Amino acid sequence: MGDLRRHWQIPRFQPPQAPVPGQLVTINKAAEILGIAPSTVHRWLADGFIAGEQITPGAPWQIRITDEMRARFVGEEIEGYVPMIEAMKILGVSRQTVLQRIKRGEISAVHLCRGKRKGLRIRVADTQPNLFERP
Numbered sequence: 001m002g003d004l005r006r007h008w009q010i011p012r013f014q015p016p017q018a019p020v021p022g023q024l025v026t027i028n029k030a031a032e033i034l035g036i037a038p039s040t041v042h043r044w045l046a047d048g049f050i051a052g053e054q055i056t057p058g059a060p061w062q063i064r065i066t067d068e069m070r071a072r073f074v075g076e077e078i079e080g081y082v083p084m085i086e087a088m089k090i091l092g093v094s095r096q097t098v099l100q101r102i103k104r105g106e107i108s109a110v111h112l113c114r115g116k117r118k119g120l121r122i123r124v125a126d127t128q129p130n131l132f133e134r135p
Contacts (some may be wrong), residue, residue, distance in 0.1 A: 013055055022066035024053065031064035034073055035113055048103025049111075049120070074121075075114045081121035090124045098122060 005012060027087040030050075031038040044111075045052045045061060050069065082090070087098050087107075101107045108123045 022064040026060045047099045087122035
């Protein structure tokens, strides 16, 4: 097996040098811990709202549950955070662009877990550029 890997220059699994904080769990366990559906975890992995890990390409996704991730799931509205549709209007961009900015760490987001208006809340500052603004 090692000969094939070396021949095709396929990298092997390298464990991290220092221990990584957080508990590594399956998609289903992460959904249970965070109080959301497994399909939502899959969608958020694709959107970049939460990060996942794979031991090797094609392996099942695993989610590292940290205090930082738990802090993204709130029970009450937070001042300064708006629903996705409002963030899109304020920024003048599409939903996908908002999600890309969250993924890159340019804007922050939380998930409101309770109430009639559950869902993502995005922090939109006045200083963030609109898609059509010129520098």
